[in-house]
Amino acid sequence: MAGINPNQHRGNPFKHNWLASAIWLIVVCYVVYMFNAMDLSWGRINEGLGHAGNLLGRMVPPNFSRWSLLLSGLIESLEIAIIASICGIFISLFMGLFAARNMMPNWISTPVRTLIALCRTFHPVIIAILFVKSVGFGALAGILTLIVASIGFIAKLFAEAIEEISLKQVEAIRATGAGFTSIILFSVMPQVFARFIGFSTYQLDSNLRNSTMVGIVGAGGLGGTLFSAFQRFDYDFVAAILIVIIALIMFGEFLSNIVRSIFR
Amino acid sequence: MNTIDHHWERFTLKQKLSRYAVYLVLVVAFFQSIQSVEVIPEFLLDAPEQMADMFSRMWPIDFAYYPVAVHDAMIETLNIATLGTLITLIFAIPLALMNASNIISSAWSHWIARFFLVSSRSVNSLVWALLFVSIFGPGVIAGVLAIAFRSIGFVGKLLGEAIEEVNMGSIEALKATGASWMSILIKGYWPQILPAFFSIVLFRWDINVRESAVLGLVGAGGIGVVLDDSMNLFQWDRVAISLLAIFAIVILAEIVVVAIRKRLI
Numbered sequence: 001m002a003g004i005n006p007n008q009h010r011g012n013p014f015k016h017n018w019l020a021s022a023i024w025l026i027v028v029c030y031v032v033y034m035f036n037a038m039d040l041s042w043g044r045i046n047e048g049l050g051h052a053g054n055l056l057g058r059m060v061p062p063n064f065s066r067w068s069l070l071l072s073g074l075i076e077s078l079e080i081a082i083i084a085s086i087c088g089i090f091i092s093l094f095m096g097l098f099a100a101r102n103m104m105p106n107w108i109s110t111p112v113r114t115l116i117a118l119c120r121t122f123h124p125v126i127i128a129i130l131f132v133k134s135v136g137f138g139a140l141a142g143i144l145t146l147i148v149a150s151i152g153f154i155a156k157l158f159a160e161a162i163e164e165i166s167l168k169q170v171e172a173i174r175a176t177g178a179g180f181t182s183i184i185l186f187s188v189m190p191q192v193f194a195r196f197i198g199f200s201t202y203q204l205d206s207n208l209r210n211s212t213m214v215g216i217v218g219a220g221g222l223g224g225t226l227f228s229a230f231q232r233f234d235y236d237f238v239a240a241i242l243i244v245i246i247a248l249i250m251f252g253e254f255l256s257n258i259v260r261s262i263f264r
Numbered sequence: 265m266n267t268i269d270h271h272w273e274r275f276t277l278k279q280k281l282s283r284y285a286v287y288l289v290l291v292v293a294f295f296q297s298i299q300s301v302e303v304i305p306e307f308l309l310d311a312p313e314q315m316a317d318m319f320s321r322m323w324p325i326d327f328a329y330y331p332v333a334v335h336d337a338m339i340e341t342l343n344i345a346t347l348g349t350l351i352t353l354i355f356a357i358p359l360a361l362m363n364a365s366n367i368i369s370s371a372w373s374h375w376i377a378r379f380f381l382v383s384s385r386s387v388n389s390l391v392w393a394l395l396f397v398s399i400f401g402p403g404v405i406a407g408v409l410a411i412a413f414r415s416i417g418f419v420g421k422l423l424g425e426a427i428e429e430v431n432m433g434s435i436e437a438l439k440a441t442g443a444s445w446m447s448i449l450i451k452g453y454w455p456q457i458l459p460a461f462f463s464i465v466l467f468r469w470d471i472n473v474r475e476s477a478v479l480g481l482v483g484a485g486g487i488g489v490v491l492d493d494s495m496n497l498f499q500w501d502r503v504a505i506s507l508l509a510i511f512a513i514v515i516l517a518e519i520v521v522v523a524i525r526k527r528l529i
Binding site: 027030031034037038044048051052055075076078079080082083086121122123125126129130133134135136138139140143190209210212213216217220223226227230233242245246249250259262263 | 274279282283286290293294297298300301302303304307308310311314315318343346347350383386387388390391394395398399400403404405408474475477478481482491495507510511514515
């Protein structure tokens with residue numbers, strides 16, 4: 001008799017997963033142990049909350065009276081972001097092409113890929129420290145840092161995008177007898193250019209964010225102003241700087257949305 | 265028959281003009297910036313020499329310093345990254361639920377969630393660290409909280425998007441049985457977002473390992489403190505061992521993440 005056998009044993013559809021529970025238990029133990037290791041007590045948290053209230057209270061009327069200092073830092077940050085993004089995008093265009101394994105022989109793509117991976121490994125702040133040592137304090141160190149950061153991001157994703165293209169169009173252009181440059185320009189670039197613009201605008205955004213930060217280690221821009229305001233406990237000025245940074249980043253996101261919609 | 269002569273163009277005139285306008289603005293902004301930025305040319309010419317000097321000072325890397333200070337600081341850095349990622353979840357999961365339109369469909373909750381997510385992402389982790397150092401004093405706690413607050417925006421946004429993409433079929437089925445809100449969440453949504461959840465958390469942990477390595481520069485614990493101290497004392501051979509340790513841990517973190525992801529997904 002076909003159909004349902006009422007005697008057949010049916011397991012609970014929502015079976016208990018003992019392995020998952022054990023892993024969660026380990027995670028909880030780890031968190032509890034770490035909180036003890038950091039000797040975090042309620043007293044300390046209470047004290048911290050008091051400090052936080054005090055800090056926020058001192059921030060509250062943001063102090064824009066030193067607007068000229070703020071403006072010069074802001075302009076320097078913008079300049080660092082613009083120069084670094086444009087140089088970085090330009091270099092990444094070539095590096096990405098050289099790193100794509102379906103375009104280049106192995107002996108070119110492997111060293112270029114290694115170089116790109118090296119650019120990605122270190123946090124921008126660490127690269128900034130090394131550049132501050134080698135080119136001195138100021139905007140130049142910031143520009144070089146952000147160029148390195150841009151190459152690590154754009155060139156990697158661009159190379160991956162090129163490796164995913166359809167080779168049919170490349171064949172078609174090659175069949176017309178086109179040279180190498182023409183193949184790149186008329187069969188590869190049209191397939192990946194929109195994505196390249198996407199990566200570039202994203203990196204422009206993140207360069208804008210990072211340009212307000214590299215100043216903390218002396219590489220120019222608004223970060224230096226912020227750091228010295230922190231060290232002098234000028235919390236109302238800190239609040240003003242933070243507001244300006246957030247406004248700048250939102251403006252950058254707005255601009256990159258426009259650029260992205262133009263190139264869609 | 266004029267179709268043969270028809271001249272094909274990939275873009276309309278408006279598209280072309282707006283693209284050229286973008287290029288023009290970029291070029292103008294670039295040259296304007298180059299002209300007004302304060303770069304001292306002597307420093308640029310001097311750079312290769314200074315760089316060679318720095319690397320020559322780094323050269324006999326001070327491996328003996330590793331067991332003295334670097335090892336403990338590296339463990340601390342890993343703990344900051346891990347604990348920060350776990351604490352993020354406490355804030356990010358409710359915000360993700362508030363931001364997902366298939367769970368709470370009120371515009372108010374979306375706006376509140378989005379405000380917190382955006383402000384968490386806009387402030388850099390070093391700035392978060394500065395804030396927490398001035399609240400809790402220098403130490404590991406400031407680093408953990410800086411990592412946690414910085415990651416909320418990232419984890420919350422991606423988790424919210426993952427929740428919005430679930431298949432509503434099984435949710436409907438659970439609702440039809442009269443399951444409570446909590447049961448629907450745990451038995452309906454959770455199994456579907458599980459792979460996305462773990463890949464988001466692992467990805468953020470990988471980023472956090474990199475970020476926690478520099479938090480010490482503003483006094484928030486970890487390897488950054490050792491790095492900062494050796495740099496202030498111009499002990500470049502010790503800077504080199506710290507950088508090498510960071511390099512190793514970052515590569516190791518990436519390998520671990522790739523291995524776990526392969527097994528889970």
